[in-house]
Amino acid sequence: MAAAQRALRSEEGLLPRLARCGALVGDGAWGTQLMQRGLPDGQPPEWFALERPEVIEEVARLYVAAGADLVTTDTFGANSFRLALHGLDKELARVNRQAVEAVRRAVAGRALVSASVGPSGRLLEPFGDVSLPALEAAFAEQIAVLAEAGADLVCIETMSDLNEAVAAVRAAKRVAPELPVMATMTFERTPRGYFTVMGTSVAAAVAGLAAAGADVIGSNCGTGIEDMVEIARAMTRTAKLPLAFQPNAGLPDTRDGALVYHQPPQQMAARVPELLALGVAIVGGCCGTTPDHVRALRQAVDAWTAADPGGLR
């Protein structure tokens, strides 16, 4: 049943799909998958888009096979600020274009190409040295290429500064008005509730991202699914837009000098019904999540949908 429902029409965009399917499944982590496939020392993950797009296709296929409805492009750091750190800013267009094209080929219409746009890695004035217009211009430059290359949606993620997130959403709406925009921020638990490290509250994020024109809002990274359920609960108090949550696979531990996220897929998936009961539209994974996690999320979402054949919930 669920599989048939998921025989997605490639021309059907994110928002109609959400309206039809109720809840969609995102993919999992990319960085770890790419590292396992031989990321050269000192290179950013975007190197694969430039030099080995076939590896991106391979990972994207794993996520589609696991049941992801959205597959993220390897362009999280492909803005001019971050590429410049690696001397790759001249390759910005090629990185972003080839990343989208690789995922496009892999998903072949079975999933949406979700074009990742991460933070600039710089602080805005007056705290840092980057002006808001310069930041928005950098996002516009990246997003224009992503859209032109055939992305199905823009996925602005891991944002800590609401002003930066808003700049990215506005850039997307300016240069790619035809594409839906998902914008998610990273919160941490504080004694007074959830805030980003820059001090954006959940309510402020909801209001600011919606006002900027985002189509889907939510949270990714920073926490595991246990905290995400709480963040989701806080968001539903004021949000009117569809919500997306992409938690890490629990909290990391170090083993032999390496960072390991090890929440088992089933343990993560066990909390999915709580998110869906809150009306969450997209559930995926961030750091440490694997195709196995996505498979478990898929099963949880399908089970939830199947338990409500009349679509009344």
Next chain:
Amino acid sequence: MEILDEIAAALQAGEVAQVGALTAQALDAGLPAGDVLQRGLLAGMGVVGEQFRAREIFLPDVLLAARAMYAGLELLKPLLASQGVAMRGKVVIGTVKGDLHDIGKNLVAIMLRGAGFEVIDLGHDVAPEVFVDAALREQAPIIGISALLTTTMPRMREVVALVRERGLAGKVRTLVGGAPVNAAFAQEIGADGYACDAAQAVDRVTALLGLA
């Protein structure tokens, strides 16, 4: 006395111009530069650090307070130097080789400077020998090492090992931090300390130097 409280309060509020003006006023009134530093600027910064730790305030507030701190510190520095009042100590910091992230490291530098330490910032993509050479050249008793990537984190071990190899263990202390780093990792690689954020980095440096 009252003016020192005012300096501390203005610093907490991130009032750059006001901190500068009040500091000048305090010095004109004949207050010792050391008092203005300790009971004005550093007292204010201490409160800011505590509030940040409890997340009563956030990064932007800390950055504004640090900027206000500099406004006062600029006026005090020449006086402190001429009166032989030493800064609290020197710290060499940087992000490890292969890692290009520096917001976190910059924040630590800002907070350390704000707390009255002298910071030699080596930037990002710093090789182990560059860390150790700088500590020797600058006679800095602390090396602060940052990494933001799980892939570059192991490089911290190389810096710690090189400190030992050069026979500097106990003379130059290593303090590690960054998103993927935790205390267990710091212990495993033999670092002298771990700080979970910039405010804690100030506490650790203070404690490692025996100034607490």
